[in-house]
Amino acid sequence: MTAFAVHAVSGAARRGTLQLAHGAVETPAFMPVGTAATVKGITPAELREIGAHIVLSNTYHLWLRPGRETLVELGGLHRFMAWDRPILTDSGGFQVFSLESRRDLDDDGVTFRSHLDGSKHRFTPENVVAFQEALGVDIAMMLDICVKLPAKSGELEESVRRTTLWAQRGTAAWQRGATALFGIVQGGLDERLRERSARELVALDLPGYAIGGLSVGESRAEMATFTRFTAALLPETKPRYLMGVGTVRDLIAGIDGGIDMFDCVYPTRAGRHGRAITRTGEYNIRNAAYVRDDGPVDPGCSCMVCTTFTRAYLAHLFRSEELLGPRLLSYHNLAALASLMADARTAIAADAWAPFRDGVLGEAVAS
Amino acid sequence: MTAFAVHAVSGAARRGTLQLAHGAVETPAFMPVGTAATVKGITPAELREIGAHIVLSNTYHLWLRPGRETLVELGGLHRFMAWDRPILTDSGGFQVFSLESRRDLDDDGVTFRSHLDGSKHRFTPENVVAFQEALGVDIAMMLDICVKLPAKSGELEESVRRTTLWAQRGTAAWQRGATALFGIVQGGLDERLRERSARELVALDLPGYAIGGLSVGESRAEMATFTRFTAALLPETKPRYLMGVGTVRDLIAGIDGGIDMFDCVYPTRAGRHGRAITRTGEYNIRNAAYVRDDGPVDPGCSCMVCTTFTRAYLAHLFRSEELLGPRLLSYHNLAALASLMADARTAIAADAWAPFRDGVLGEAVAS
Numbered sequence: 192m193t194a195f196a197v198h199a200v201s202g203a204a205r206r207g208t209l210q211l212a213h214g215a216v217e218t219p220a221f222m223p224v225g226t227a228a229t230v231k232g233i234t235p236a237e238l239r240e241i242g243a244h245i246v247l248s249n250t251y252h253l254w255l256r257p258g259r260e261t262l263v264e265l266g267g268l269h270r271f272m273a274w275d276r277p278i279l280t281d282s283g284g285f286q287v288f289s290l291e292s293r294r295d296l297d298d299d300g301v302t303f304r305s306h307l308d309g310s311k312h313r314f315t316p317e318n319v320v321a322f323q324e325a326l327g328v329d330i331a332m333m334l335d336i337c338v339k340l341p342a343k344s345g346e347l348e349e350s351v352r353r354t355t356l357w358a359q360r361g362t363a364a365w366q367r368g369a370t371a372l373f374g375i376v377q378g379g380l381d382e383r384l385r386e387r388s389a390r391e392l393v394a395l396d397l398p399g400y401a402i403g404g405l406s407v408g409e410s411r412a413e414m415a416t417f418t419r420f421t422a423a424l425l426p427e428t429k430p431r432y433l434m435g436v437g438t439v440r441d442l443i444a445g446i447d448g449g450i451d452m453f454d455c456v457y458p459t460r461a462g463r464h465g466r467a468i469t470r471t472g473e474y475n476i477r478n479a480a481y482v483r484d485d486g487p488v489d490p491g492c493s494c495m496v497c498t499t500f501t502r503a504y505l506a507h508l509f510r511s512e513e514l515l516g517p518r519l520l521s522y523h524n525l526a527a528l529a530s531l532m533a534d535a536r537t538a539i540a541a542d543a544w545a546p547f548r549d550g551v552l553g554e555a556v557a558s
Numbered sequence: 559m560t561a562f563a564v565h566a567v568s569g570a571a572r573r574g575t576l577q578l579a580h581g582a583v584e585t586p587a588f589m590p591v592g593t594a595a596t597v598k599g600i601t602p603a604e605l606r607e608i609g610a611h612i613v614l615s616n617t618y619h620l621w622l623r624p625g626r627e628t629l630v631e632l633g634g635l636h637r638f639m640a641w642d643r644p645i646l647t648d649s650g651g652f653q654v655f656s657l658e659s660r661r662d663l664d665d666d667g668v669t670f671r672s673h674l675d676g677s678k679h680r681f682t683p684e685n686v687v688a689f690q691e692a693l694g695v696d697i698a699m700m701l702d703i704c705v706k707l708p709a710k711s712g713e714l715e716e717s718v719r720r721t722t723l724w725a726q727r728g729t730a731a732w733q734r735g736a737t738a739l740f741g742i743v744q745g746g747l748d749e750r751l752r753e754r755s756a757r758e759l760v761a762l763d764l765p766g767y768a769i770g771g772l773s774v775g776e777s778r779a780e781m782a783t784f785t786r787f788t789a790a791l792l793p794e795t796k797p798r799y800l801m802g803v804g805t806v807r808d809l810i811a812g813i814d815g816g817i818d819m820f821d822c823v824y825p826t827r828a829g830r831h832g833r834a835i836t837r838t839g840e841y842n843i844r845n846a847a848y849v850r851d852d853g854p855v856d857p858g859c860s861c862m863v864c865t866t867f868t869r870a871y872l873a874h875l876f877r878s879e880e881l882l883g884p885r886l887l888s889y890h891n892l893a894a895l896a897s898l899m900a901d902a903r904t905a906i907a908a909d910a911w912a913p914f915r916d917g918v919l920g921e922a923v924a925s
Contacts, residue, residue: 228874232881235866257849257874265852265870273866463881482624485632499602499640503632507595507624514599514830517881 193330193371193398195430201544203419203449206536209399209430211277211329212369213269216244218430218451219535221442221528222279224459227252228272231459232518233525235274240495241522242529244276245329247454250322251283254312255305259322267327279330279454280323283314284375285337285403285434298353300334316357317364324370332401333361335375340408347379350404355391362395371398373432376421379404380413389424400425401432402450406441414441419448439470439531440555443548446535458528462521465509469527471554476520481506494526560697560738560765562797568911570786570816573903576766576797578644578696579736580636583611585797585818586902588809588895589646591826594619595639598826599885600892602641607862608889609896611643612696614821617689618650621679622672626689634694646697646821647690650681651742652704652770652801665720667701683724684731691737699768700728702742707775714746717771722758729762740799742770743788747780756791767792768799769817773808781808786815806837806898807922810915813902825895829888832876836894838921843887848873861893 199206209216223230223238226249230238238246248268253259257271265271268278287294287303294303300315316334323331334357336350354377365372374392378384392400402421405414414436422431430451436442437455445453458468465477469489476488487497488505496505496519508516531551538547566573576583590597590605593616597605605613615635620626624638632638635645654661654670661670667682683701690698701724703717721744732739741759745751759767769788772781785800792798797818803809804822812820825835832844836856843855854864855872863872863886875883898918905914 227878227880228871229878229880229882232885234882234886236862256878257870261850261870264850265868271868271871271874273871483628483631495603501632501638503624503628504595504638504640507638511594511596511623513594513596514881514884515596515601518599518885519601 195399195428197427199540199542201539201542202447203422204446204535204539204544204548205449205451206539207430207451209451211245211371213275213277213329214244216277216452217536219442219446219532219539220244220452221437221532222247222452222454223525224248224454224456225272226456227256228268230521230525231463232521233459235272237522238274238525239276241526242533243525245279246274246276247279247281248272248328249281249283249286250319250332251281251286253280253326254283254322255307259325263325269327277329280326280328280332281434281454282319282323282332282334282375284332284335287314288337296336298356316360320361320364320372324366324368328370330371330373330399331365333358333372333374335377335403337377337404337407338379340379340404342379344381347377347381347384351377351384351388354388358392358395358397362397373397373399373401375401375403375434376425377404378421380409380417382420385417385421386424389421393424393426397429399430399432401434403434405433406435411441411444415444415448418445418450422449437528439468439528440552442528442531443535443551446539447544447548458524459521462524463517465516465520466524467520468524470531470551476502476505476516477509478506482510488520488523489527492523492527492530494523494530496520496523496526562766562795564794566907566909568906568909569814570789571813571902571906571911571915572816572818573906574797574818576818578612578738580642580644580696581611583644583819584903586809586813586899586906587611587819588804588899589614589819589821590892591615591821591823592639593823594623595635597888597892598830599888600826602639604889605641605892606643608893609900610892612646613641613643614646614648615639615695616648616650616653617686617699618648618653620647620693621650621689622674626692630692636694644696647693647695647699648801648821649686649690649699649701649742651699651702654681655704663703665723683728687728687731687739691733691735695737697738697740697766698732700725700739700741702744702770704744704771704774705746707746707771709746711748714744714748714751718744718751718755721755725759725762729764738765740764740766740768742768742801743792744771745788746771747776747784749787752784752788753791756788760791760793764796766797766799768801770801772800773802773822778808778811782811782815785812785817789816804895806835806895807919809895809898810902810918813906814911814915825891826888829891830884832883832887833891834887835891837898837918843869843872843883844876845873849877855887855890856894859890859894859897861890861897863887863890863893
């Protein structure tokens with residue numbers, strides 16, 4: 192049901208196609224995040240228009256609202272959110288471990304209280320896989336333990352031990368139907384633990400592997416180093432997914448390290464707060480400089496927003512706290528990253544990754 | 559520059575075309591309101607898709623932000639908001655008189671303080687017309703005095719006197735270029751004052767006339783009675799615009815009284831608050847009944863929202879306070895009124911207004 196083909200490599204960068212139950216994902220790919228079954232402010236038709244091949248949603252949030260029973264009764268997550276291309280759901284591990292005081296962890300799973308109403312819930316490696324399968328998603332993620340950095344060595348080691356244990360149990364529970372299951376490599380900034388985590392998960396021969404536990408407090412250089420280090424531990428024939436990454440520079444660094452898939456709330460969150468993403472740098476549209484600027488948000492962009500509206504209009508919308516502002520800037524930011532990915536794919540296919548990478552990073556530095 | 563042709567009448571209801579600088583408006587027409595140069599949450603492309611021929615914006619808000627200088631420098635209001643069909647701007651009279659303690663009225667105009675920053679501004683009949691002309695709108699509204707109901711007779715009489723005085727001065731200042739100028743009939747629920755106001759304004763031979771001072775606190779029956787009474791005082795050859803009306807029943811009553819144009823924030827405001835408009839009644843999408851309802855928002859509607867998403871999904875978006883909820887429900891509500899107007903035009907053209915009216919009102923009552 193899942194097939195991944197690497198068509199070209201350029202340095203460590205890879206150009207591939209991941210065939211899933213609801214269609215093909217051209218890689219490298221950035222996945223817009225729709226935490227609660229909606230990419231904030233954006234319709235499925237717009238996501239297609241932008242060029243998104245796959246979106247991400249969250250087990251933790253969907254489990255609490257609208258809940259499994261409702262989602263199944265309504266025909267699954269694709270039908271619920273009216274999105275017919277692939278969906279990947281995160282396992283909820285990251286969210287549960289962010290709750291801290293509201294959770295109770297043991298070898299068998301994790302018990303936590305809802306941030307919505309305080310109700311008690313329990314995730315196990317098995318029920319998290321079953322939930323995602325019941326939703327009919329294309330890619331389910333294994334329940335894992337993500338540790339914030341900096342972390343104590345003992346804590347990291349324990350997280351790797353349990354992540355492997357849970358991956359073994361999750362794999363045993365997996366139905367091997369239309370839903371592919373990815374493992375998540377943990378181990379923080381510890382080469383030995385990353386090696387152990389990768390080795391133990393690769394032994395399960397899963398359809399794909401994610402790198403978790405990065406972009407959680409470490410420096411950009413550390414993230415790049417450990418992305419490259421960990422990616423090299425993973426099978427060349429399987430897709431590699433770096434979780435929680437979504438700035439222009441980090442995406443370039445990730446692709447450079449051999450990553451095929453990314454997700455991050457950043458482009459929509461930044462968009463809601465007036466922050467415009469361009470390849471040559473970011474800026475806040477609320478700044479006085481843009482009030483009478485009749486140029487597009489990003490002169491290098493051909494998205495609907497940049498070909499229709501001016502910076503002055505966007506500045507006005509944000510200053511007037513108008514709904515259309517966050518909507519339009521979220522759209523542009525997603526389009527900017529989709530277009531970056533498309534150009535990266537073209538560059539890799541032409542074995543011209545290094546000059547493309549250096550061009551983007553050079554412009555980003557100059558801005 | 560402005561031409562209005564009535565193609566058909568059916569009872570008092572009229573089917574016409576209003577030709578303006580930026581295109582034709584088929585009447586009866588409902589004008590979506592874009593107070594601050596944006597119909598909240600909706601793009602110009604969507605307004606076209608919905609079938610809006612004209613939108614309304616507000617002199618008061620645009621005067622304060624982004625202001626005349628910026629709007630002129632950026633090429634006018636159409637270019638600023640990227641809408642190439644007709645625009646009507648309200649004169650700001652209604653907003654200024656809502657400020658109450660912040661305004662100071664005399665025969666020459668009105669001085670007021672901005673609700674944004676307390677800065678002092680002055681509207682005169684002349685500068686309000688000049689502002690709208692500078693923005694390049696298709697229809698400018700005369701500065702008028704709108705009195706809340708119930709009102710004392712002396713207050714109403716004074717408002718009619720000043721509204722006429724200002725209309726005479728506004729007409730004298732009007733450039734008679736691409737911007738048409740409409741007068742606003744006042745007089746509350748006083749037949750004698752309505753007659754006087756209409757007579758004095760009609761003497762100015764303006765391109766169109768609005769009925770102001772209704773939908774401001776009176777009963778639905780009083781509004782319908784005075785709409786019909788006042789419409790009959792206006793020239794048959796000129797468009798008639800009932801200000802601030804936008805529920806299904808009030809639109810039907812207005813058309814039945816001979817009205818050609820309407821505007822109201824209601825469909826978008828209701829949409830932002832989870833209230834769905836249908837011809838058979840309104841309901842709140844947050845209600846528990848809709849959480850697992852896989853039908854469309856309005857089974858009688860063929861808009862993008864109703865053909866794509868379920869009530870259950872909209873209920874989820876509103877319960878999760880997701881941006882997409884207000885956006886989608888505002889879209890549907892505007893589409894519902896646009897479709898009501900289109901069907902009304904068809905019914906009038908076929909001289910079948912009465913059965914259409916009774917059908918809609920009968921269903922609305924039954925719901």
